[in-house]
Amino acid sequence: MNEIITHKSINQERSQLINRALVADLLRQEGVCSRATLAQLSGLKQATITNIIGEFIECGLVVETGLMSGCKGRRSIGVTLNDALYKVIGIRMTRRAFYISIVGLSGKVYAVEEYPIGPRDDVQNTISRIRNAIQDIRRENASTNIPAVCMAMPGPYREDRDQLLFVTELSGWQNFPIKKALTEGFDIPIYITNDANASAFAQLWYRSKEYGIRNMIYVLAGQGIGCGIITDGKLVLGQRGIAGEFGHNTINYRGAPCECGNRGCLEKYCSFLVFCQNITRRLQAGESSVLDENSLTSANISAAVRAGDRVAREEYEKVCEFLSIGIVNLINQFNPGMIVIGDELAEVAPDILLQIVCDKVHACINPLVYNDITIEVNRLPESPALLGAAAIAARNVLSDPTKLMKHEKED
DSSP states (O other), X not given: OHHHHHHHHHHHHHHHHHHHHHHHHHHHHHSXXXXXXXXXXXXXXXXXHHHHHHHHHHHTSEEEEEEEEOGGGOEEEEEEEOXXXXXXXXXXXXXXXXXXXXXXXXXXXXXXXXEEOOTTOOHXXXXXXXXXXXXXXXXXXXXXXXXXXXXXXXXXXXXXTTEESOOTTOTTOBTOOHHHHHHTTOSSOEEEEEHHXXXXXXXXXXXXXXXXXXXXXXXXXXXXXXXXXXXXXXXXXXXXXXTTOGGGSBSXXXXXXXXXXXXXBTHHHHSHHHHHHHHHHHHHXXXXXXXXXXXXXXXXXXXXXXXXXXXXXXXXXXXXXXXXXXXXXXXXXXXXXXXXXXXHHHHHOHHHHHHHHXXXXXXXXXXXXXXXXXXXXXXXXXXXXXXXXXXXHHHHHHTOTHHHHHXXXXX
């Protein structure tokens, strides 16, 4: 008899957890919502919604916003997530800098700051700087609870081993215990993810109501090449969390060696890093260009490509062509409803890149498939990897609001 009661209690707790997470996510998607609308959207009883919102108000997760118009002319009190009390921290690590954002559980971005990484900043020094930045943010926002942090890394991260398997142009980070070093002494959870996965999750988080977004692929074309895959509204991680490393698909088995141990990887033909190396090689060979080796910034390269500089334009079209071949393979493998391309390579000349990719897809993909795919460059206002890191932190908070409720009672 006691065993039956225990099982019943466990099932009831699970049901309550699922219901709370559902309501919290609906509030995140809708912004401001009445209790009646939440009941309608969730399929839960009005009494259940009333109880959940009461719990959320008690722990400060939700605040009432005042009267709002309802159906049939009725007015009801709106509720919304309380960004004033709860925010998360998103971090993006790149090869030249790390970026930190402060984001509300609603998804609103409150602050973004860049921290350059110099040639003398090794992994230990950089980790120390990130930890200090987190501590500064918590101290400067003493009236705000920060229940989670997430950092997006430029390479495949295995959580079970707490290490990057390999990473291009980021010396010292491979096999380093990143999470252990970051979390030591902190009383809040810190999550680590891959930058392409974070970027894909940002599209899902901020554009959840758009057609095709629940089956989409985000192609991160930056210093390296990778992708984040969303299938049926969920991020595809694979057995060890390293799915989506399509930049390490072999396109030339006799090609250049790669940091991953393979040869002829796609990344060695179409990353922004390779793009710059190809331009440098032609400049060193004496070819005429408005660019010079000491001024290969993203802004200068973009201006040169758009102005029709022969070296810059030819090399850009070449890397875009290779990238488009990789995207054709992704479409054949995953049948997405949407492809979003972002990061440094896409930002050089989005219109040129998009035209090359669409032409290649149109030429190589069956029309019945091609006509059902939206292909675009990133439209989010901030770095998708940075937004996605914060969104993953927020998702982990909202998926179990019970933790906030328990913390509030303990205080």
